[in-house]
Amino acid sequence: MELKRFENQKAIEIATADLFCEQLKKKPDSVLCVAAGHSSIGPLQIMVERYARGEVDFSKAKFIAMDEWLCMNETVPGSCGDFLHKQFLDRVNFKKENIRLIDGCAEDMDAECAALQTDIEAAGGFDLILLGMGMNGHLALNEPGTPFDSTVHTTQLDPITKEVGKKYFEDTPQLTGGVTIGLGDMAKGRDVLLIVFGEKKREIIQKLLDSEPTVDLPASFLKTLPQARVWYELV
Secondary structure, three states: OEEEEOOOHHHHHHHHHHHHHHHHHHOOOOEEEEOOOHHHHHHHHHHHHHHHOOOOOOOOOEEEOOEEEOOOOOOOOOOHHHHHHHHOHHHOOOOHHHEEOOOOOOOOHHHHHHHHHHHHHHOOOOOEEEEOEOOOOOEOOEOOOOOOOOOOEEEEOOHHHHHHHHHHOOOOOOOOEEEEOOHHHHHOOOOEEEEEOOHHHHHHHHHHHHOOOEOOEHHHHHHHOOOEEEEEOOO
């Protein structure tokens, strides 16, 4: 795993956008996966601006969602799918058929998980994954205790995730569970990047830096992956 410390948040955001743009120049049909969270907003905005200037092209790329809240999908304001549309997907030139979001409202969630797993495998896995880290160290919605070999699954939310997740909604919803790609799916990604910055993340990033790989801190799983990068601002 690569550890790299940056001077500030903006430097991390620019470097992240650079990585995505370089990946698309190298492989225009790359399979991308981006966390639907506040850490992603800056890099996505930079990529949108570069697209508007004709500096990057998403027309051949594929996008597969990382996670979604249970009982929500892209039609629900504040959902992961809604976030991705507003911050990124609707602002660049992905083809609709190349976007795979998650339906947390599906009548049969086991079938939805199986279908997402099939779609990931059919796409050949992820070329580049952008992760954020939760206040409890989760990656996507892989909460503490999640096995390192997990695949797409539904999950019960940790109390910290339930509380922090409220910030994405104008009307506070009852957040109980989610559906997420597994840590094992991330392990098959060819380039896996976690970005962490901000005063609120000081304690959890220090815990990650000091920790051995343990299921109690899902982000520590990245220490087992040679293709993983952790770019952070230790404030």
